[in-house]
Amino acid sequence: MKKRLSINDIASQLNVAKSTVSFILNGKAKEKRISNELTERVLKFIEENGYQPNQLAKSLSTGKTKMICLLVEKISDYFFSHIAYHLEALAYKNGYKIIYCSTENDPEKTKELINLLRARHVDGYIITPPNGIEAEIKALVNDNLPVVLFDRFLPGTPTDYVGLDNYNGTFEAVEFLISTAAKKIALVTLDSQQTQMLERRDGYLAALRRHHIDPFILEIPFENDVDTTVSQSLDFIKSNPDLQAIVFATNYLALSGIKAITEAGLHIPSDISVIAFDDHDVFKIFNPSISAIAQPLDEMAEQLFKILLDKLENKVRLKDLHKVIIQPDLILRKSTKTRT
Amino acid sequence: MKKRLSINDIASQLNVAKSTVSFILNGKAKEKRISNELTERVLKFIEENGYQPNQLAKSLSTGKTKMICLLVEKISDYFFSHIAYHLEALAYKNGYKIIYCSTENDPEKTKELINLLRARHVDGYIITPPNGIEAEIKALVNDNLPVVLFDRFLPGTPTDYVGLDNYNGTFEAVEFLISTAAKKIALVTLDSQQTQMLERRDGYLAALRRHHIDPFILEIPFENDVDTTVSQSLDFIKSNPDLQAIVFATNYLALSGIKAITEAGLHIPSDISVIAFDDHDVFKIFNPSISAIAQPLDEMAEQLFKILLDKLENKVRLKDLHKVIIQPDLILRKSTKTRT
DNA sequence: TTATTATTGTAAACAGGTTTGCAAATAAAT
DNA sequence: ATTTATTTGCAAACCTGTTTACAATAATAA
Numbered sequence: 001m002k003k004r005l006s007i008n009d010i011a012s013q014l015n016v017a018k019s020t021v022s023f024i025l026n027g028k029a030k031e032k033r034i035s036n037e038l039t040e041r042v043l044k045f046i047e048e049n050g051y052q053p054n055q056l057a058k059s060l061s062t063g064k065t066k067m068i069c070l071l072v073e074k075i076s077d078y079f080f081s082h083i084a085y086h087l088e089a090l091a092y093k094n095g096y097k098i099i100y101c102s103t104e105n106d107p108e109k110t111k112e113l114i115n116l117l118r119a120r121h122v123d124g125y126i127i128t129p130p131n132g133i134e135a136e137i138k139a140l141v142n143d144n145l146p147v148v149l150f151d152r153f154l155p156g157t158p159t160d161y162v163g164l165d166n167y168n169g170t171f172e173a174v175e176f177l178i179s180t181a182a183k184k185i186a187l188v189t190l191d192s193q194q195t196q197m198l199e200r201r202d203g204y205l206a207a208l209r210r211h212h213i214d215p216f217i218l219e220i221p222f223e224n225d226v227d228t229t230v231s232q233s234l235d236f237i238k239s240n241p242d243l244q245a246i247v248f249a250t251n252y253l254a255l256s257g258i259k260a261i262t263e264a265g266l267h268i269p270s271d272i273s274v275i276a277f278d279d280h281d282v283f284k285i286f287n288p289s290i291s292a293i294a295q296p297l298d299e300m301a302e303q304l305f306k307i308l309l310d311k312l313e314n315k316v317r318l319k320d321l322h323k324v325i326i327q328p329d330l331i332l333r334k335s336t337k338t339r340t
Numbered sequence: 341m342k343k344r345l346s347i348n349d350i351a352s353q354l355n356v357a358k359s360t361v362s363f364i365l366n367g368k369a370k371e372k373r374i375s376n377e378l379t380e381r382v383l384k385f386i387e388e389n390g391y392q393p394n395q396l397a398k399s400l401s402t403g404k405t406k407m408i409c410l411l412v413e414k415i416s417d418y419f420f421s422h423i424a425y426h427l428e429a430l431a432y433k434n435g436y437k438i439i440y441c442s443t444e445n446d447p448e449k450t451k452e453l454i455n456l457l458r459a460r461h462v463d464g465y466i467i468t469p470p471n472g473i474e475a476e477i478k479a480l481v482n483d484n485l486p487v488v489l490f491d492r493f494l495p496g497t498p499t500d501y502v503g504l505d506n507y508n509g510t511f512e513a514v515e516f517l518i519s520t521a522a523k524k525i526a527l528v529t530l531d532s533q534q535t536q537m538l539e540r541r542d543g544y545l546a547a548l549r550r551h552h553i554d555p556f557i558l559e560i561p562f563e564n565d566v567d568t569t570v571s572q573s574l575d576f577i578k579s580n581p582d583l584q585a586i587v588f589a590t591n592y593l594a595l596s597g598i599k600a601i602t603e604a605g606l607h608i609p610s611d612i613s614v615i616a617f618d619d620h621d622v623f624k625i626f627n628p629s630i631s632a633i634a635q636p637l638d639e640m641a642e643q644l645f646k647i648l649l650d651k652l653e654n655k656v657r658l659k660d661l662h663k664v665i666i667q668p669d670l671i672l673r674k675s676t677k678t679r680t
Numbered sequence: 681t682t683a684t685t686a687t688t689g690t691a692a693a694c695a696g697g698t699t700t701g702c703a704a705a706t707a708a709a710t
Numbered sequence: 711a712t713t714t715a716t717t718t719g720c721a722a723a724c725c726t727g728t729t730t731a732c733a734a735t736a737a738t739a740a
Contacts, residue, residue, distance in 0.1 A: 006695090006696055006697085007696060007697060008696070008697090016719085016720090017719065017720045017721070018696090018697080018698095018720095019698080019699075019700095019719080019720065019721080019722090020718095020719060020720070022697070022698060022699085023698090023699090023719095025697095026698085032718090032719085033716095033717065033718060033719085034718070034719070035717085035718065035719090038718085038719085052455065052458070052459045053459065053696080053697070054400075054459065054461065054695085054696050054697070055459045055460040055461070055697095056396055056399050056400045056405065056460070056461055056695085056696075056697090057400055057695070057696030057697035057698090057725090058696080058697055058698080059396050059697090059725095060394075060396045060397055060400050060695090060696080060697070060698095060725050060726065060727090061696080061697050061698045061699085061724075061725050062697085062698070062725090063725080065396065067439075074425060075421060075424050075425050075428060076421045076422045076424065076425035077421075081415060081416045081417075081421035081424075082416045084415050084416065084421075084440070085414060085415050085416035085442060088415060088440065088441060088442055089442075092441070097439050097441070097456070097457075097460065098439065098440065099407075099437050099438065099439055100424070100428065100438065100440055101428060101432070101437070102425060102428055102429070115392065116437070117437075118392070119392045119393065119394065119395045120395040120396070120437065121394065121395070121396055226621075226624070252621075255621065255622060255625045256625070258625060259624070259625045259627075262627045280622075281566075281592075281595065282595055282620075282622045284566070284599070285595045285596070285598060285599045286626070287599075287602045287627075346725090346726055346727085347726065347727060348726070348727090356689085356690090357689065357690045357691070358690095358726090358727080358728095359689080359690065359691080359692090359728080359729075359730095360688095360689060360690070362727070362728060362729085363689090363728095363729095365727095366728085372688090372689080373686090373687065373688060373689080374688070374689070375687085375688065375689090378688085378689085393726085393727070394725085394726050394727070395727095396725085396726075396727090397695090397725070397726030397727035397728090398726080398727055398728080399695095399727090400694095400695050400696070400697090400725090400726075400727070400728095401694070401695050401726080401727050401728045401729085402695090402727085402728065403695080
């Protein structure tokens with residue numbers, strides 16, 4: 001209950017100016033030509049009495065909070081929570097703390113969150129942007145605040161960006177399926193206009209086009225609950241009984257889709273092959289195990305953090321934009337099988 | 341790039357004292373008997389010029405940061421990321437932001453994190469404590485900082501607490517299995533001394549004892565990777581060929597265990613029944629779907645937040661400790677079946 | 681007219697750090 | 711002995727709010 005020691009307390013107890021204490025604490029004793037003797041005395045006192053500077057005061061005067069925010073669609077999603085995990089490890093090593101917020105993909109909520117975070121003077125922003133917040137992102141960039149978008153970007157709004165080569169992900173997955181002699185290959189995706197979803201669709205279409213195969217696309221509404229998604233997937237499967245393979249554009253679509261496939265009485269992979277975009281722990285466990293287009297989560301987090309940190313520490317000019325496109329890993333498991 | 345408006349700017353531009361502006365902004369105009377005319381003038385100016393108070397300065401002077409920290413074992417875990425999601429929704433509604441940190445169950449790291457968070461003056465703490473940080477928790481409580489533990493507690497360290505009735509969870513699961521005529525029922529758990537794990541074990545043991553049935557327990561080392569867990573589970577299953585049911589003490593143990601069961605060539609539920617502690621999205625999707633002892637995530641988050649908020653807003657005395665024990669839901673799916 | 685009371689708003693201290701510019705004391709140079 | 715240079719450290723301003731204690735003016739009462 002006793003108050004924490006402040007720099008003023010130290011100064012007055014040692015009969016020294018607080019500026020002197022501040023210099024010593026920040027390793028500027030030499031530079032400011034404080035005698036070794038005094039430096040020792042102050043350090044010893046601090047050691048004995050356990051001083052920890054008040055970060056708030058520090059932040060107020062330096063303008064740096066050593067906090068970054070992580071604004072994702074939904075923190076409980078597999079992908080985002082794992083990115084969050086890796087980011088935090090990096091932040092920890094570098095003295096940063098992370099505030100997370102879920103945008104729910106709602107531009108209005110996201111705008112408000114950005115404003116609240118600005119009021120708190122977070123040092124940097126890592127964001128999976130919903131469409132419709134272009135102006136706010138531009139404002140951040142304009143005010144020289146480091147912003148890295150990831151997973152998807154905002155066309156026409158240049159920023160730092162880390163993302164997967166989504167196009168290549170579905171392209172190669174489909175190429176693989178075709179190589180297993182599949183001819184009728186569907187894509188189950190979201191009715192989303194976000195870039196990552198469009199890229200995944202484009203990769204799928206391009207691979208089919210290359211082989212003169214017709215596409216079959218099911219678009220699931222973004223707001224669906226699981227049961228609705230399952231039943232829509234089931235309808236789709238039933239009305240396309242000759243489907244030989246399905247590529248799912250997200251891992252949760254795959255989970256619902258697999259349930260639908262099972263309910264349709266079909267067997268994976270003998271009746272139908274399955275590849276999911278975005279790996280998931282349980283894909284290994286499933287019987288049969290599920291092939292996936294994996295996003296290297298740790299690499300993404302590392303790139304994200306590096307880009308941000310370089311700007312936070314002025315190793316790089318704010319105006320220089322960095323875009324990192326990461327190649328996916330096509331992980332083939334038992335849900336895809338050469339058909340004869 | 342232009343600096344944000346500060347209360348000083350407003351005051352000088354309107355030729356008014358900053359204290360006056362502060363009173364008006366905080367709705368104390370009446371109380372401080374500022375004339376309606378001046379109040380209007382200031383509010384109009386702010387409306388037009390878009391002022392947002394600097395939270396850092398506010399925090400420094402009020403001592404309140406409107407930040408709470410969420411210290412969990414690992415933010416990417418299904419259980420924790422979902423709790424995080426629900427907590428954030430509540431925090432958002434109440435003007436709080438959440439900093440998350442993963443303890444990795446390492447007491448030393450946790451101690452350091454607590455110190456860092458104290459330096460940042462977070463208003464409240466929500467923690468899943470590793471054993472070994474009793475002193476730090478006591479120090480927090482002693483310094484009148486609101487702390488709510490959850491998922492597990494520290495015996496001998498009284499605090500607010502929200503947890504599941506773990507004992508009852510496994511007890512009822514085992515009772516159910518016995519009612520399906522299972523006689524040889526194993527528990528696969530972690531080699532952990534944390535309270536939630538001990539309670540789950542105790543519930544299992546008590547139910548068996550009540551029916552004079554012998555226990556079979558497999559303890560998986562906490563640090564195991566997935567493959568090792570699968571292979572240890574497989575060994576266990578093979579060396580107990582007459583097992584009729586397994587209760588898994590966590591959902592990840594269940595996932596590995598199910599893989600092991602499959603690899604052993606056994607069929608769920610005809611050969612062996614399965615119940616997992618802690619539900620998981622994919623349990624519905626699995627074929628067969630997996631029965632689970634579900635923790636009501638939203639209810640836990642709500643209780644956690646309520647207890648914390650009541651203290652943050654002084655609706656309740658800091659010294660009065662609140663313990664909430666939530667009843668689990670035994671969700672029976674296809675992985676458990678009456679045997680004949 | 682003088683004293684009292686309302687009315688309205690302000691100055692200054694405070695929270696706890698950082699940083700700039702200068703002062704005092706001592707040593708060296710002339 | 712006086713000037714100059716060097717060493718060492720401090721006072722004060724600043725960051726941006728909140729809050730306490732009081733001041734100035736106008737209105738009312740005696």
